[in-house]
Amino acid sequence: MTRRKKRPNYFAWTVFGLVLLFGYYFNQVYLPTQPNPFEATPTPTRSPESYVSEAEALFKDGKLIPSIEAYKEAIRSSPQDSTLYVALARVQMWAGQYEEAQTNAESALLLNSKNALAQGVRGWALDFQSRNSEAMDAIEEAIALDPNNALIQAYYVEILTDAGFDNYPKAAEHSLIALALDPNIVETRRARAYIYSATTGYEQATLELLEAIKINPNIPILHMELADNYRFLQATDKAVTEYTLANTLNPSDPEPEYLISRTYAGVGDYAKAVQYAEQAMKDDPISAKLHGNYGVMLYRNLRWSEAVEQLRISILGGRTEDDREIVGLPLDINDRFSIEFHYTYGLALARENQCGEALQIVQALQSKVRSNEDAMAAADKTIEICQENLDNPAVDTPTPTPAVVPVVDGTATPLPN
Numbered sequence: 001m002t003r004r005k006k007r008p009n010y011f012a013w014t015v016f017g018l019v020l021l022f023g024y025y026f027n028q029v030y031l032p033t034q035p036n037p038f039e040a041t042p043t044p045t046r047s048p049e050s051y052v053s054e055a056e057a058l059f060k061d062g063k064l065i066p067s068i069e070a071y072k073e074a075i076r077s078s079p080q081d082s083t084l085y086v087a088l089a090r091v092q093m094w095a096g097q098y099e100e101a102q103t104n105a106e107s108a109l110l111l112n113s114k115n116a117l118a119q120g121v122r123g124w125a126l127d128f129q130s131r132n133s134e135a136m137d138a139i140e141e142a143i144a145l146d147p148n149n150a151l152i153q154a155y156y157v158e159i160l161t162d163a164g165f166d167n168y169p170k171a172a173e174h175s176l177i178a179l180a181l182d183p184n185i186v187e188t189r190r191a192r193a194y195i196y197s198a199t200t201g202y203e204q205a206t207l208e209l210l211e212a213i214k215i216n217p218n219i220p221i222l223h224m225e226l227a228d229n230y231r232f233l234q235a236t237d238k239a240v241t242e243y244t245l246a247n248t249l250n251p252s253d254p255e256p257e258y259l260i261s262r263t264y265a266g267v268g269d270y271a272k273a274v275q276y277a278e279q280a281m282k283d284d285p286i287s288a289k290l291h292g293n294y295g296v297m298l299y300r301n302l303r304w305s306e307a308v309e310q311l312r313i314s315i316l317g318g319r320t321e322d323d324r325e326i327v328g329l330p331l332d333i334n335d336r337f338s339i340e341f342h343y344t345y346g347l348a349l350a351r352e353n354q355c356g357e358a359l360q361i362v363q364a365l366q367s368k369v370r371s372n373e374d375a376m377a378a379a380d381k382t383i384e385i386c387q388e389n390l391d392n393p394a395v396d397t398p399t400p401t402p403a404v405v406p407v408v409d410g411t412a413t414p415l416p417n
Contacts, residue, residue, distance in 0.1 A: 048078040052087065062218020062249050064095040082111035082118060089121045093128070094219055096253075101125040116146035124155040127162055135159045150182035154191035161198045171195045186212045186219065193225065202232045220246040224256065231263055239263050254283035254290060261297055270301040281310075285320045288313070288329045292341035299344050304351040311345035331368055339369050343378035347385070355386035 051074035058067035071088035078084060085108035092101035102125035108118035123138030139159050142152045153174050160171035175195050178188040193208035209226040216222070227242035240260055247256035261277035264270070277297040281290040292314030299307035312318075317328030332338040346361035362379045369375045 046073075046077065048074040048081065048084065051077060052084070055087070055091070059091055059094075060216060060218065062216075062220070064091060064219075064250075067091050068095060068097075080111060082108040082115050085111070086115065086118045086121055089118075089125065093121065093124060094221060096221075098125050098128040102129070114145060116142045116149060117151060119145065120149070120152035120155045123159060127155075127159045132159065132163050136163060148181060150178050150185060151187050153178035153181060154185075154187035157191035158194050161195050168195065168199055172199075184215065186215050186222070189215065190222065190225070193229075197225070197229060197232075200232075202229045205229045206233070218249060220249040220253065220256075223249070224259070227256075227259065227263075231259075231266070236263060236267050252283060254280040254287070257283065258290060258293060261293060265297060265300060270297060273297040274301050274303075286324050286326050288315075288317065288326055289337055291326065292329065292337060295348070296340060296344050299348050299351075304348050307348040308345070308352055308354070311341055311348060314341050315345055331364055333369050339365075339372055339375050343375045343382075346382045347378055350382045350385035350389070353389045355389060358382050358386060 051070050055067045055070035055074065058064075058070055068088060068091050071084060071091060075081070075084045075088065085104045089101040089104040089108070092098075092104065102122055105118045105122035105125060108115050109122070112118070119138050120142035123135045123142060125135075126132075126138060127135035136159055139152070139156050142149075143156060146152060157171045157175045157178060160167040160174065172195050175188075175192040178191050182188055189208050189212035193205040193212065196202070196205035196208060206226060206229045209222060209229065213219075213222050213226065223242045223246040227239045227246070230236075230239035230242060240263055243256040243260045243263070247253070247260075250256075257276045257280035261273045261275075261280060264276065265273040274294070274297045277290070277294040281287070281294045284290055291310050295307045295310030295314055298304075298310060313326055313328075315328050315330075318326045320326065329335070329338045329341060331342050342361055343365055346358045346365065349355070349358035349361065359382070362382050365372075365375045365379045
């Protein structure tokens with residue numbers, strides 16, 4: 001009864017409370033933020049260097065689009081590295097993505113305004129977009145920044161050549177500089193071939209392109225350019241082989257098949273010309289140029305009604321089976337394809353005894369392209385055929401098809417029935 005009560009140990013209770021609070025914090029707040037060591041990392045990280053190595057390997061294999069994607073991944077991993085944008089732009093140039101290449105070269109310049117190669121690639125991209133004066137400004141700035149860069153010198157050759165005949169001697173000089181700096185890269189060999197081709201040195205150009213292809217055999221444009229030179233040398237079989245290789249490397253591109261059709265037409269093999277022209281058109285069914293080329297080959301193969309159909313689409317436009325628009329080609333004095341399609345259309349119409357429309361085409365040709373000898377010869381032939389039709393009433397006259405004839409400024413005039 002007289003035993004004294006123990007006083008509570010406030011210090012121990014305080015420590016106990018702190019332990020409970022720490023346990024709650026550790027379990028409810030800290031642990032949830034930590035990765036589970038027993039679960040795989042959802043997105044394993046890769047270094048930019050690994051993406052670059054992958055992109056380079058893909059490029060050597062001719063896989064341009066996968067190479068572009070790998071470079072884009074490298075940029076996502078290291079967005080401040082200007083050299084990655086330049087590497088991406090170079091591959092995009094080979095893939096025909098000229099506007100995208102220009103954009104990436106300019107992105108590199110935003111990160112490093114003194115990046116000479118970025119300025120050089122930018123100039124190259126501008127030149128491919130027919131912006132030669134801007135290209136010249138860019139490439140000359142690149143040369144000033146780094147005159148000993150073989151790639152920049154190679155781009156300079158092409159830009160100079162495209163600037164006109166007066167620049168050919170200077171382009172030839174810089175092609176030798178580029179080769180001396182590095183003869184073992186595709187661009188310097190191609191640059192030397194480019195100036196050779198421009199000066200009708202087709203045999204020398206083929207040799208340089210063959211050297212470029214040895215360095216990288218999987219770039220479609222090299223095979224295309226080699227084929228072009230073989231065509232000038234009238235080596236038809238070799239030209240077709242090279243165009244076919246280009247098509248194998250990039251099956252979605254209609255250009256190789258289009259050029260094969262022109263090559264076969266040049267030697268009078270219109271059956272094969274029709275075959276390849278049709279395939280090119282199927283690769284890009286909204287291209288008025290490819291419809292027109294197909295129509296020309298059909299006409300030369302004496303398939304006049306089909307030629308009328310394709311040439312009408314080429315000139316007047318239309319829609320594809322999946323309802324995409326085909327924008328027609330007006331008669332343009334500066335576009336030899338437009339002129340060819342129009343005068344062939346007039347001939348095909350006359351052959352089909354649709355002379356009302358055919359003579360309207362003749363009038364447009366005589367008004368707009370009188371200086372074109374082929375067009376004037378075709379116009380005279382169209383008139384001759386229509387006169388023969390008029391003199392021979394036994395010929396059935398099809399019901400005229402209402403149509404319009406586009407003129408140079410892109411407007412159109414209705415044709416009478």
